[in-house]
Amino acid sequence: MTVSLGGSVKDPGSTVKTKTGSWRTFKPEIDNDKCIDCGNCWIFCVEPCISKEDGKYVVDYDYCKGCGVCAHECPVGAIEMVLEEK
Amino acid sequence: MxxxxxxxxxxxxxxxxxxxxxxxxxxxxxxxxxxxxxxxxxxxxxxxxxxxxxxxxxxxxxxxxxxxxxxxxxxxxxxxxxxxxxxxxxxxxxxxxxxxxxxxxxxxxxxxxxxxxxxxxxxxxxxxxxxxxxxxxxxxxxxxxxxxxxxxxxxxxxxxxxxxxxxxxxxxxxxxxxxxxxxxxxxxxxxxxxxxxxxxxxxxxxxxxxxxxxxxxxxxxxxxxxxxxxxxxxxxxxxxxxxxxxGRGYGLMEEYNTKDADIIIVSMGSVVGTIKEVIDQLKGEYNVGLLKIKAFRPLPKERIKEVLKNARVVSVVEKDVSIGLGEGGLFSEIKGILYNLDERPKVLGFIIGLGGRDITQPDIRDIIKLSKKAEKDVVDEVHWIGLR
The missing domain is CATH 3.40.50.970 (Thiamin diphosphate (ThDP)-binding fold, Pyr/PP domains)
Known part of the structure; x- marks a missing residue:
């Protein structure tokens, strides 16, 4: 992000340029062998950063802030919050 | 016209x-x-x-x-x-x-x-x-x-x-x-x-x-x-x-009698009028000048340092106080500006005129007398004027 006069932003939709994934301390990792495809993680993700690709749930780490709601809501414990190595 | x-x-x-x-x-x-x-x-x-x-x-x-x-x-x-x-x-x-x-x-x-x-x-x-x-x-x-x-x-x-x-x-x-x-x-x-x-x-x-x-x-x-x-x-x-x-200008600050002055009073706002008047009255008796701060933000620190560095005593007269620090904001900042000089003036703070209390010519004369005393003697750093 460049420093603009008074924090002015002239491009609409430029929020996507701010990669909020850098705020994360723990990252969610999905174990696809345990996953029962209930869709809870996709429903509850507040960003939303979980999508389904080729039949599997994947996390968008560019924007996932690591809140852990997905891991909390997973009924089979298929999502583990792992300390981020930076 | x-x-x-x-x-x-x-x-x-x-x-x-x-x-x-x-x-x-x-x-x-x-x-x-x-x-x-x-x-x-x-x-x-x-x-x-x-x-x-x-x-x-x-x-x-x-x-x-x-x-x-x-x-x-x-x-x-x-x-x-x-x-x-x-x-x-x-x-x-x-x-x-x-x-x-x-x-x-x-x-x-x-x-x-x-x-x-x-x-x-x-x-x-x-x-x-x-x-x-x-x-x-x-x-x-x-x-x-x-x-x-x-x-x-x-x-x-x-x-x-x-x-x-x-x-x-x-x-x-x-x-x-x-x-x-x-x-x-x-x-x-x-x-x-x-x-x-x-x-x-x-x-x-x-x-x-x-x-x-x-x-x-x-x-x-x-x-x-x-x-x-x-x-x-x-x-x-x-x-x-x-x-x-x-035809009128004011600058960042105004120097009044500051050249070679032993004592320089620093103040801002309308009270500097009273201070100038007293300085004129005491001419010959006290070698005292005034630095009127007009621009408090931005504070022209280098200019202030130049004006004050050769004085013996700098007395800051102001109508505010930081409770818990026990001194006025301008006083703290003037002290800070002078601190890194190898040889620096003594700096005194005067808290005066709070809540509209009149600031009289005798008050200013007392401040100048005390500043003169500070050239030689140890005096308190901060003075509240008008407690009774």
């Missing part, structure tokens, strides 16, 4: 605002500022000033309305005092952070509790870190001239920061003084039409004051400090050009 008149300080501010063709005025009344905005309301109602006058329910809203209006690229004004300024507190940071050249008159007044409507400078001193230019005035004429200059300074593209013109409540606002109102053509030459650098336009949408993450926020604050440093030059440039048009 300039016009001679005899006016209250408040009316002088209103006349200045009228001359600056302000587009939007948003204000809420508070003593001792009220008749500034009453006069402006009258000008707008009479058709003497073509401005939008926004009646708001509080000072927080007055500043918010000025921020909104200024963000669309028009010239804005408000005036306040004491509790009103305190209520604006969070919006003051937003105005400076969004780099909006709003001009506000602050009629300096004590803060409650206990309730007190009279003059001191605690209100604006408490807002010194909010990123606003602060210019303190000695006379009604200076207040009028400074209000006009403030638009030129704030709208300078290298500055783009809001300005607070500080005039002592009652001492200036309610005191009648002969003064000169500049010619409209002279003001037009001095103050060109406002050309905003960025502004909100429905046909070309953008966001102002948007989000900055921890990685970037500090850069925005640093840019504000750079702009404030640029304001030092902008104030001097505006003052020079104003002097060309009107």
């Amino acid at each position: 300039p016009r001679g008149d005899v006016l209250h300080g408040s009316r002088a501010v209103a006349e200045a605002v009228k001359l600056c063709d302000v587009d939007v005025i948003a204000a809420y009344p508070i003593t001792p500022q009220t008749h500034i905005v009453e006069d402006l309301a009258e000008f707008v109602a009479n058709g003497e000033l073509d401005a939008e006058y926004v009646l708001v329910e509080s000072e927080h809203s007055a500043m918010s309305a000025c921020i909104g209006a200024s963000a669309t690229g028009v010239r804005t004004f408000t005036a306040t005092s004491s509790q009103g300024l305190a209520l604006m507190h969070e919006m003051l940071f937003i105005a400076s952070g969004m780099r909006l050249p709003i001009v506000m008159a602050n009629a300096n007044r004590a803060l409650s509790a206990p309730i007190n409507i009279w003059n001191d400078q605690q209100d604006s001193m408490s807002e010194r870190d909010c990123g606003w230019i602060q210019l303190y005035c000695e006379t009604n004429q200076e207040t009028l001239d400074t209000t006009i200059q403030a638009y030129r300074i704030s709208e300078n593209k290298k500055v783009l920061l809001p300005s607070m013109v500080c005039l002592d409540g009652f001492v200036l606002t309610h005191t009648i003084e002969p003064l000169e109102i500049p010619d409209k053509d002279a003001v037009n030459r001095f103050l060109p039409e406002f050309e905003p650098a960025v502004y909100l336009d429905p046909d070309d949408p953008m966001t102002l004051g948007a989000f900055a993450t921890p990685a970037d926020y500090i850069k925005f604050r640093f840019e504000q400090e750079k702009a404030m440093r640029n304001a030092i030059e902008a104030i001097e440039k505006a003052d020079r050009e104003y002097k060309k048009e009107t």
Whole structure:
């Protein structure tokens, strides 16, 4: 992000340029062998950063802030919050 | 042709605002500022000033309305005092952070509790870190001239920061003084039409004051400090050009008898008039000068150091105190400016005139006598004048 006069932003939709994934301390990792495809993680993700690709749930780490709601809501414990190595 | 008149300080501010063709005025009344905005309301109602006058329910809203209006690229004004300024507190940071050249008159007044409507400078001193230019005035004429200059300074593209013109409540606002109102053509030459650098336009949408993450926020604050440093030059440039048009100039500060003075008093606002008078009376008896601080933000630190470094005693006379530190803000800052000199003057602080208590010539004489004593003897660093 460049420093603009008074924090002015002239491009609409430029929020996507701010990669909020850098705020994360723990990252969610999905174990696809345990996953029962209930869709809870996709429903509850507040960003939303979980999508389904080729039949599997994947996390968008560019924007996932690591809140852990997905891991909390997973009924089979298929999502583990792992300390981020930076 | 300039016009001679005899006016209250408040009316002088209103006349200045009228001359600056302000587009939007948003204000809420508070003593001792009220008749500034009453006069402006009258000008707008009479058709003497073509401005939008926004009646708001509080000072927080007055500043918010000025921020909104200024963000669309028009010239804005408000005036306040004491509790009103305190209520604006969070919006003051937003105005400076969004780099909006709003001009506000602050009629300096004590803060409650206990309730007190009279003059001191605690209100604006408490807002010194909010990123606003602060210019303190000695006379009604200076207040009028400074209000006009403030638009030129704030709208300078290298500055783009809001300005607070500080005039002592009652001492200036309610005191009648002969003064000169500049010619409209002279003001037009001095103050060109406002050309905003960025502004909100429905046909070309953008966001102002948007989000900055921890990685970037500090850069925005640093840019504000750079702009404030640029304001030092902008104030001097505006003052020079104003002097060309009107014959009057004030600079960043004024030195009165400071050359080779053993004692230099540092102060700001209307009280410097009394101090000058006493210095004249004591000529030959005491070698004492005065440094009048006009620009408190930006504070011209290097210039101040140059003026004060050869004095034996520097005595800071001010109408505010930081409770818990036990000293006034200006005193702390002057001490800080001088601290890294190899040889530095003694610095004394005098807290005086709080809540409108008169500051008399005998008070100033006592301060000078004590300062003289401090040349040789150990005296207390801070003195509260008028406890009884």
